[in-house]
Amino acid sequence: MDLSNLTIKKASELLRSKKLTVKELVHFYLERIEEKKDLNIFLETYPDLEEQIVLAQEKIDNGNATEITGIPIAVKDNILIKSKKASGASKILEDYKATYDATVISKLREHSPIFIGRVNMDEFAMGGSTENSGFGVTKNPIDKTRVPGGSSGGSAASVAADLAVFALGSDTGGSIRQPASFCGVTGLKPTYGSVSRHGLMAMASSLDVIGPITKNTEDAEIVFNIIKGKDIKDSTTIESEDSKEGSVPEISNKTVKKIGVPRDFMKEGVDPEVLENFEKSLKKLSENGYEIVDIEMPDLKYSLPVYYVIMPAEVSSNMARYDGVKYGKKIEGDDLIGDYFKTRGGLLGSEVRRRIILGTYVLSAGYSDQYYNKAWQVRNLITQEFENAFKEVDLIAMPTSPTPAFKIGEKTEDPVSMYLADIFTVSANLAGVPAISIPDGTVSREEKDLPTGLQLIAPQLCENKLFEVGKNFEII
Amino acid sequence: MNKEEIKKIADLARLEISDEESGKFATEIDSILSYIDQLKEAKVSEDSSRIENANVRNVMIEDGEPHSKGENTKALIDEAPDSQDHLIKVKKILNN
Numbered sequence: 001m002d003l004s005n006l007t008i009k010k011a012s013e014l015l016r017s018k019k020l021t022v023k024e025l026v027h028f029y030l031e032r033i034e035e036k037k038d039l040n041i042f043l044e045t046y047p048d049l050e051e052q053i054v055l056a057q058e059k060i061d062n063g064n065a066t067e068i069t070g071i072p073i074a075v076k077d078n079i080l081i082k083s084k085k086a087s088g089a090s091k092i093l094e095d096y097k098a099t100y101d102a103t104v105i106s107k108l109r110e111h112s113p114i115f116i117g118r119v120n121m122d123e124f125a126m127g128g129s130t131e132n133s134g135f136g137v138t139k140n141p142i143d144k145t146r147v148p149g150g151s152s153g154g155s156a157a158s159v160a161a162d163l164a165v166f167a168l169g170s171d172t173g174g175s176i177r178q179p180a181s182f183c184g185v186t187g188l189k190p191t192y193g194s195v196s197r198h199g200l201m202a203m204a205s206s207l208d209v210i211g212p213i214t215k216n217t218e219d220a221e222i223v224f225n226i227i228k229g230k231d232i233k234d235s236t237t238i239e240s241e242d243s244k245e246g247s248v249p250e251i252s253n254k255t256v257k258k259i260g261v262p263r264d265f266m267k268e269g270v271d272p273e274v275l276e277n278f279e280k281s282l283k284k285l286s287e288n289g290y291e292i293v294d295i296e297m298p299d300l301k302y303s304l305p306v307y308y309v310i311m312p313a314e315v316s317s318n319m320a321r322y323d324g325v326k327y328g329k330k331i332e333g334d335d336l337i338g339d340y341f342k343t344r345g346g347l348l349g350s351e352v353r354r355r356i357i358l359g360t361y362v363l364s365a366g367y368s369d370q371y372y373n374k375a376w377q378v379r380n381l382i383t384q385e386f387e388n389a390f391k392e393v394d395l396i397a398m399p400t401s402p403t404p405a406f407k408i409g410e411k412t413e414d415p416v417s418m419y420l421a422d423i424f425t426v427s428a429n430l431a432g433v434p435a436i437s438i439p440d441g442t443v444s445r446e447e448k449d450l451p452t453g454l455q456l457i458a459p460q461l462c463e464n465k466l467f468e469v470g471k472n473f474e475i476i
Numbered sequence: 477m478n479k480e481e482i483k484k485i486a487d488l489a490r491l492e493i494s495d496e497e498s499g500k501f502a503t504e505i506d507s508i509l510s511y512i513d514q515l516k517e518a519k520v521s522e523d524s525s526r527i528e529n530a531n532v533r534n535v536m537i538e539d540g541e542p543h544s545k546g547e548n549t550k551a552l553i554d555e556a557p558d559s560q561d562h563l564i565k566v567k568k569i570l571n572n
Contacts, residue, residue: 099555100548232537235535235537236535301514302515304511305511305512305513308511308512316489323490324557325556325564325566326564327556329557330557330558335567335568336566336567336569339567340490341490341491341492342492344489344490344491344492345491345492345493346492348491353486353491353501354501354504356491357485357486357489357491357501358505358509360485360489361505364485374515374516374520378518378520381518381520415504416508416511419511
């Protein structure tokens with residue numbers, strides 16, 4: 001039986017119709033993981049797989065299975081699973097074992113999927129290439145000389161290389177969508193607050209959100225519907241529209257007709273072939289009944305500079321917890337403060353330290369008005385600009401990334417050029433709106449077909465609109 | 477940004493940093509700051525407050541008994557690099 005390219009839907013049908021056992025399915029993926037070891041995608045496969053298999057198979061045999069029962073899932077290394085290692089791909093947490101389940105994990109666990117292992121990422125989710133991992137770079141399954149994107153590079157690569165049926169990632173400025181686009185898979189960044197952050201290692205708390213990386217839009221919808229919801233353990237979570245009491249508000253109920261394109265924002269710095277694929281995608285959509293209109297969003301160009309103030313500011317606060325006292329590793333100093341200096345200086349990677357320093361600087365006395373407060377004001381403008389745009393159009397479309405996957409090492413010496421890979425993704429995080437990246441073709445580089453992604457952005461809590469158009473786009 | 481400024485900030489952030497790296501960071505952070513400087517051109521109204529987003533608000537939860545005393549103590553203390561008698565151990569802070 002050919003088990004390549006399995007979606008949740010397909011795998012689940014095979015399991016429930018007894019054409020395949022959970023054990024056979026899991027072992028197929030374990031063998032693939034072993035075969036593809038050189039890509040450095042998995043940091044670990046979990047030691048309790050046999051127990052998980054028995055539990056899932058029982059559920060299926062008893063007729064209690066749901067769509068994800070027995071389905072292998074890869075987990076980004078910054079999401080906690082009780083009594084399993086979770087390192088955030090950082091040396092400072094190399095041997096850390098989680099003491100509780102993240103809310104997304106407990107929600108998934110009710111359905112008994114197979115948590116097959118944890119996957120590589122940029123250290124504490126800081127980066128766009130997985131090159132900042134404390135445990136080596138992950139290679140793009142399509143071209144081993146290129147990065148898989150990041151920070152959820154291991155998650156995207158695991159789905160692309162058939163090492164898991166789906167994966168969880170986290171997205172602070174594009175960390176789900178950009179690697180999904182680089183690896184040719186689907187990535188959903190949900191509305192800020194629609195999915196609980198409890199048990200996710202905090203990077204920038206006003207931007208972070210957990211979401212699925214999958215083979216297609218339908219699978220992303222299945223996973224999102226399981227992990228979403230208000231959580232008392234994350235005070236920023238919000239009720240999704242369809243679980244609110246009373247009627248569904250008009251905005252999320254309307255079918256999508258009009259898609260806006262902020263063309264002014266895409267004039268510079270975009271690879272011509274990426275743009276060509278984007279235009280082809282728009283044409284496909286327009287031929288299938290969607291009205292494509294140009295929109296103006298003049299403040300979008302400030303998204304990346306705003307992001308590179310607010311994000312490091314929050315990073316510098318959140319990283320203060322890694323001090324070698326409460327958990328993780330410690331390097332001994334002469335005294336207590338010496339322990340802090342040595343531990344943090346010696347065990348945090350250079351990108352993490354660069355962002356802590358930048359964040360500490362923009363928050364320091366005399367500079368916080370110029371940087372941090374100004375950035376928040378402009379962030380509010382951008383949020384406003386999205387709200388205004390969504391009065392005119394139902395969705396906004398942009399390329400996910402201005403380039404296809406770049407070469408390993410190509411951008412490591414120039415942080416700003418690395419940061420520019422996020423130019424089209426950060427605005428959705430700043431405004432808290434949901435966005436999805438869907439594969440929309442390839443561009444040829446050195447005889448390799450590198451995937452590109454179409455990004456669709458919806459108003460807050462209107463993930464359903466992304467699913468509606470995403471599913472249509474995949475069949476046209 | 478110069479090396480000394482980077483060292484001062486690293487000091488505030490409790491990061492040990494080598495001379496060589498502070499030089500490298502100074503150059504890199506300079507180029508990031510000059511990129512960020514575009515923000516100066518953005519027009520915001522003088523009185524616009526920093527946080528005017530209706531979704532950002534304080535959320536309170538009732539105090540309660542979330543779990544029984546000591547339920548998680550061992551697991552949590554076990555993760556600390558140094559511990560003794562169910563307590564996290566750190567170096568002496570005050571000298572006699």
